Amino acid sequence: MTNILDNIKIVLVGTLYCGNLGQVCRAMANMGLNNLALAAPNLDDDWVMAERFAVHAQDVLSGRIVFNSLQEAIADCAFVAGTTARGGLYRQHVKSPRELAPELLELASQGKVAIVFGREDKGLTNEEIACCTHLIRIPVDPGYESINLSQAVLLCAYELFTATGNYQPPTEKSEPAVSARKLQLSSMWREMLLEIGFMKEDKAAHMMQGIQRIFSRGVYSDDDVSIMMGVARQSKWAAKNSCADALPEQ
Amino acid sequence: MTNILDNIKIVLVGTLYCGNLGQVCRAMANMGLNNLALAAPNLDDDWVMAERFAVHAQDVLSGRIVFNSLQEAIADCAFVAGTTARGGLYRQHVKSPRELAPELLELASQGKVAIVFGREDKGLTNEEIACCTHLIRIPVDPGYESINLSQAVLLCAYELFTATGNYQPPTEKSEPAVSARKLQLSSMWREMLLEIGFMKEDKAAHMMQGIQRIFSRGVYSDDDVSIMMGVARQSKWAAKNSCADALPEQ
Secondary structure (H helix, E strand, C coil): CHHHHHHHEEEECCCCCCCHHHHHHHHHHHHCCCCCEEECCCCCHHHHHHHHHCCCCCCHCCCCCCECHHHHCCCCEEEEECCCCCCCCCHHCCCHHHHHHHHHHHHHHHCEEEEECCCCCCCHHHHHCCCCEEEEEHHHHHHCCCCCCCCHHHHHHHHHHHHHCCCCCCCCCEEEEEEEHHHHHHHHHHHHHHCCCCHHHHHHHHHHHHHHHHHHHHCCCCHHHHHHHHHHHHHHHHHHHCCCCCCCCC | CCCCHHHHHEEEECCCCCCHHHHHHHHHHCCCCCCHHHHHHHHCCHHHHHHHHHHHHHHHHCCCECCCHHHCCCCCCCEEEEEEECCCHCCCCCCCCHHHHHHHHHHHHCCCCEECCCCCCCCCCCCHCCCCCCCCCCCCCCCCCCCCHHHHHHHHHHHHHHHCCCCCCCCCCCCCHHHEEECCCCCCHHHHHHCCCCCCHHHHHHHHHHCCCCCCCCHHHHHHHHHHHHHHHHHHHHHCCCCCCCCCCC
16 A cells, blocks of 8 residues: 655755754654655754754655755655744635645646645745645644744644544554443442441442442443452452451462 | 643653653643653663754653652552553553543543653553553654654653643634625625636626635635735726826825
């Protein structure tokens, strides 16, 4: 299966700091992006910093391709999404990365897509914005809108990565407990709570509602049921044996 | 109106690098978060770096409160969401920041909520994880799961910020064009394209379908209509006046 993200390239225009470049590489690798283009970079040449911040994303860093201009960097791209923090005449049809991500993935199945990020201090020029077929504005607090370059790349990459739907969240290893097991748990606890003197028979129904409320929120998996059954067993055993020895394994 | 985000605090446990701390402050400010707690920090004391990376988020940086342990940092929090990259017995009920954000905002209206981030190299210990009422795992590419501390904070803060629904995207300043104006535009272009010899009358209906397809995608606002009407007017004028003078203002 081809990976749709391979058809997306991150283009950094006029980047100043190698530290940012390194962090961009790491953020890209975190989100499954590998193609990095630098358009007219203006770097401080602190490559030790770049490698340090890239950490294990050295492949992305060393795979970067350098172009003299944005125009050259996007020459092979059918769609070009520029990021901008500003409004203005040609910046009115901006969308958030979350709104735009599904559309960009769809377009990436038709042709190469560039996501373009401007200079740390000045962003993209109007001329560069004019090269873009789409514009992205990252939602930020109006009180502090200036976002770090690698943070901007991360958010766009994150939205693209999550929009692929390929991410498999870790699943609960233990099966969800079935009702019969949960009823058995309740009944074991009822018995135990009576035996240890936590409640009397006439208050049992009421108290058990409280216990069941807690269990309904907290006891989810079969493992959870087993643990709480063990507690009931051990508690009954301890109440009958006033010494501090543990319950022998059964 | 109270800001729900004021009831959320970011807790960094055992942070090593002041550079990361500064970037965390900036990311928090970008997403409207202000409360920062450091639990048992283990910082390199490069405060010049911290301030440089915080940029204009000095308020968040200087407003940090330092605690001896996670337990002390979260003592006033009713809900504690820990971030983890690992699975394991007590880490099975993890949710993504996007899944959890609406729930955390709802909880923040009931009591203080902590979002906890572990050490750059080792994350949170099992003991610290046990202090958490919720667990967050950021979706990342399985090929490179280790995410920078400030990038992790940014993604969680971004999901909380966007889940508030308070962000007002920039709106189109020009009104969407109404059909009457768009029909008028079509008719002006039809006339102009005939006059300049772009098409003959017998092909006009067919050619105009192509033009209208482009306009239907590209001409959205009243400003857009005005611009394209201006093009039609100028083109007609230029076709009639074979000199290079511009159309006099009308």
